[in-house]
Amino acid sequence: MPQLDTSTWFTIIMAMLPTLYLITQLKLLSMNYYQPPLTKNPNLQTHNTCWRPKWTKTYLPHSQPQQS
Template identity: 40%
Template sequence: MPQLDTSAWSITILSMVLALFIMFQLKVSKYKYPEIPEPKPLSSPKKPMPWEEKWTKVCSPLLLPQQ
């Protein structure tokens, strides 16, 4: 049974890693970073709840007769 020739594997793997590294660097270099990063506000503006926007009638419970 013939043995598998693995002499070229190291060159193939190294060239593949190098090519992937170069492609990744080119992809990252196209990204535009913001020049002046601005901090996000710590407190988000309060968003009204749906039930706060509508007017609802407040009904008091029926008063029990006094004893």
């Protein structure tokens, strides 16, 4: 069985480490990092709406009784 032949393990491990390091670096460089939000301009006016600020629930209509 070739897996038990330990003479090639060192070469495979030494080739694997730089490859994994390179792949990790490329993945990290391609990530889009979070951009902090821009500061708000305090001179902006707030919009007044005609909506009531009260929370209201919307109920579904009652289900119809089954007719036999």
